[in-house]
Structure formats: C-alpha cells, structure tokens
C-alpha cells in the first residue's frame with residue numbers, strides 16, 4: 001500500500017479511531033502492529049504521517065501528523081520503499097487539474113478506466129451518458145467506481161484524490177464541469193480525421209485545467225462532435241488505429257500528461 005486513504009469524514013483530529021473494512025485492511029491484510037508508521041492522504045489530497053497506537057476489538061487507534069512539505073514520504077508498508085519526492089528535474093513541469101469526461105463504456109471496461117485514470121492522477125472522472133452509451137441497469141456502479149478509485153489511490157500513492165462525479169448527460173458537460181478554475185483547455189478524442197490539432201498545439205501553453213473527453217464503444221455521434229466544438233473543445237486524434245474506449249482513455253491521458261510534463265524540453269528545442 002503506497003498510502004492509506006483517510007475516511008472522507010475524518011476531521012483531522014489525532015488520535016482517531018478507524019473501524020470496519022478499513023481497520024480490517026490495516027490489521028488483517030497488512031498485519032500492522034502498534035508502533036508501525038505509514039503514509040496517508042486525506043480527501044483534499046493533503047499528505048499525513050500515520051502511526052498505530054493500539055489495535056483492539058473497537059478498531060485501530062491512529063495518530064496523525066501532517067507530512068513534511070518536502071515531498072518525502074514514509075515508506076510503503078509492504079515494500080518498505082518510500083515514494084520519491086517529485087523530481088527536481090527542470091524538464092519536469094507540473095500537471096494542471098485533469099478531468100476525464102468518459103462516455104459510459106460497458107461495465108468492466110468502465111471499472112478499468114476508473115482505476116487507470118486514478119493511477120494517472122486525474123482529479124475528476126465525469127461519467128457521461130452519450131447517444132451510443134450502452135444502457136446499464138447496474139444501480140451500484142457509481143459506488144463501485146468510487147470504491148475502485150479509492151483502492152487505486154491507496155495502491156498507487158497518487159497525490160491527487162480522484163473524485164468520481166455523478167452520471168450526467170453529455171449535453172450537461174459544461175454545467176457538470178462548473179466554472180473554469182483559470183485557463184481551461186477541452187479536447188475530445190475522435191477517430192475520424194476531423195480537422196484536429198495536435199496535443200502539442202493544444203497544450204503548448206500553461207493551463208490550469210485540461211478536460212479530456214472519450215467516447216463510448218460506439219463512438220461520439222456527429223451531433224456530439226458538433227456540441228464539443230460549440231463549447232470550444234477541439235478534436236484530437238490518437239493515431240490511425242481504432243482504439244477501444246478504455247485504451248483510448250489511457251492513451252489520451254498518457255499523451256497529454258507527457259506533453260505537459262516535458263513542455264520545457266520540447267519548447268526549448270523549437
């Protein structure tokens with residue numbers, strides 16, 4: 001476990017008691033003992049150093065201290081390896097807030113997209129009902145995605161606490177996104193050779209938020225492509241192959257993040 005995801009309702013008090021599934025995970029799965037220390041992250045993404053005070057039938061009593069801001073973290077409880085502080089390499093930029101607006105894909109594919117987007121440091125996953133989304137009667141899917149995201153946050157050690165928004169119709173995208181937190185860039189992935197721009201051109205300047213839209217298995221309709229353009233989102237190609245929705249989501253996130261993180265290196269060479 002790279003980090004323990006603290007309960008959403010934890011009020012920052014210390015010591016505090018963890019009960020239920022979380023307590024069983026710490027004592028049963030990780031076999032933690034009194035005195036063990038490990039990294040934690042709260043719902044706002046703040047890093048904490050946690051220590052086990054006692055393990056009893058009433059749960060686990062933990063002490064919490066805010067982690068040093070130098071980026072160093074306590075070691076992973078299983079491997080003992082500490083997550084490295086963010087690289088000081090001048091070529092490594094900073095990621096903006098990233099939103100993945102993902103048209104509902106079939107059950108397991110959507111679960112995988114949620115896990116992978118959390119590992120990639122996405123701040124918000126917005127599940128969208130698109131014209132060609134496959135209807136899914138599963139009423140528990142939103143809670144399952146939120147659990148999957150929490151587990152991925154715990155395993156990956158990502159510093160960004162990924163939120164999974166409520167399911168919205170694609171036409172409500174602008175409303176679901178809310179006011180832009182500064183400079184927002186929106187792109188939508190489209191397999192047809194629309195008059196698209198490149199990732200480098202879309203991401204050549206510093207932005208505060210990047211919204212990446214990926215379609216369902218059946219793809220975005222022409223009407224939806226026109227809607228994206230009407231709200232200022234540009235089409236982007238992921239190459240000549242037709243990718244599955246879950247492949248496209250990871251592919252687009254990886255491409256965008258690398259272009260942004262390495263901006264200093266490729267703009268310097270221009």
Ligand code: SAH
Nearest residue numbers: 189190191214215218219220237238243248
């Ligand atoms: N309708 C397509 C498949 C859509 S794939 C067909 O069967 O021909 C699902 C989603 O992945 C698409 O809506 C798009 O958002 C994304 N995608 C897949 N391949 C892509 C590519 N080469 N470039 C950009 N986006 C792609």
